[in-house]
Amino acid sequence: xxxxxxxxxxxxxxxxxxLAIDEASMSRNIGRLQAECDAAGILLRPHIKTHKSTQxxxxxxxxxxxxxxxxxxxxxxxxxxxxxxTDVYVSTPIFLDPPKAALVARATELHPGIxxxxxxxxxxxSVFASAPAGVGVMVEVDCGLRRTGVPPADVAxxxxxxxxxxxxxxxxxxxxxxxxxxxAAGQDERAALAAAQxxxx
Numbered sequence: 138x139x140x141x142x143x144x145x146x147x148x149x150x151x152x153x154x155x156l157a158i159d160e161a162s163m164s165r166n167i168g169r170l171q172a173e174c175d176a177a178g179i180l181l182r183p184h185i186k187t188h189k190s191t192q193x194x195x196x197x198x199x200x201x202x203x204x205x206x207x208x209x210x211x212x213x214x215x216x217x218x219x220x221x222x223t224d225v226y227v228s229t230p231i232f233l234d235p236p237k238a239a240l241v242a243r244a245t246e247l248h249p250g251i252x253x254x255x256x257x258x259x260x261x262x263s264v265f266a267s268a269p270a271g272v273g274v275m276v277e278v279d280c281g282l283r284r285t286g287v288p289p290a291d292v293a294x295x296x297x298x299x300x301x302x303x304x305x306x307x308x309x310x311x312x313x314x315x316x317x318x319x320x321a322a323g324q325d326e327r328a329a330l331a332a333a334q335x336x337x338x
Contacts, residue, residue: 163193171200182206182226191219198223204250210240217247224250228307230277230285233263245269252304256285261295265302273304280308280329281322289332296337306333 140159148157174181183197184206194205194216204224207213213225225248231237233253244251252273255261264274276295279286286308287295296303308329313322 164196167193167197167200171197171202175201182224184208184228185212185216191216191221194221194223210237210244213244213251214240214247217244222248224248224252226252226254226275228254228309230254230256230260232260233267235267238267241268241272245272254307255295255299256287258295258298261298265299268302272302274299274302275304276306276333278306278308278329278333280310281325282309282311284311285309289329290336292333293336293338306330308333 144157144159148155151157170183171181180203181197181201182204183194183202185194186206186208188194189212197205198221204226205216206226206228207216208227208229210227210231213227216223216225225244227244231253233241241251241253250271250273252275253264253268254275254277255264256277256279261274261276264272274295276292277286278289278292292306296306308326310322310326312325313319
């Protein structure tokens, strides 16, 4: 608490809103997360919507992250245009109408790899038909949030429909944000992913 108070005192004279970063804490957190993932054999793709900073994204990649996760195509494009080129997973399902297809094409010019999320046959079909060659597909599985995602049993059909674009499946237990709900949501995530794997055979 004293450390936090010192930061507040040191920035009190600055106009607000103002972003103040404790670089020592940030560096420690980046290193700790990477070390824990390395020890568990997990390939880390940190979500840059947390900070929306190309400088922090570079720090995470330098620490060992294999790529980044973006919420939107615009985030991926901004990252690339700032000179931070990496493998990008776009976690929000996006139906590729012509304007969105143009954004995907731009993102592929800036990054060595792009993987898009699909959450149903219509979105999968749009990606298969409109995305440039080499763009991958990750299927989102609904684990209880009931906002996006397909039932685990549907993963196999969508994987087949996108052919060699298929990269895997993911889930998001957003219903775990409620107080006291995190552990149950984590169990839901594990169960949904296991069921999706079973569906793939």
